[in-house]
Amino acid sequence: MMSGVDTETLVDTWRRLLSGSGKSWVLFAHGTCVVLDEPAGDLAEQAKEILREYGPVHVTTAAGDFxxxxxxxxxxxxxxxxxxxxxxxVPLDEPADPSHLAVGIHGRSKRxxxxxxxxxxHVEDAR
Structure with a gap:
């Protein structure tokens, strides 16, 4: 399921959301952002390691919570x-059902x- 939002729009959205934070961050294709509290080395690789562990959903575990x-x-x-x-x-036009449950499940699936x-x-390096 590809996001209906283009990369440029996602980058602009995350820049607004994290404006003034002074944080480095990495954006992934479906809209998931990893904010790096302690950026070091290759930021994309650092974010991939975090998302590799904390991105996949495992229902009935903390990884399924949202x-x-x-x-x-x-x-x-x-x-x-x-x-x-x-x-x-998750932009307003995703998913069709705007209930928090539907939005949460949709966002979790994107993650x-x-x-x-x-x-x-995209990588935003604030170091």
């Missing part, structure tokens, strides 16, 4: 999981795709 945060500007939601620095953006595909589309 929380949905509605963005104030009404552009969508953020779906968090069991790692505090791994967050997936799973990013965690198994590990396709980096």
């Amino acid at each position: 929380r949905v945060l509605e963005l104030k500007n009404s552009e969508g939601w953020l779906v968090t999981g069991h790692h505090p620095d791994v967050v997936t953006f 799973h795709e990013d965690g198994t595909g590990l396709h980096v589309v």
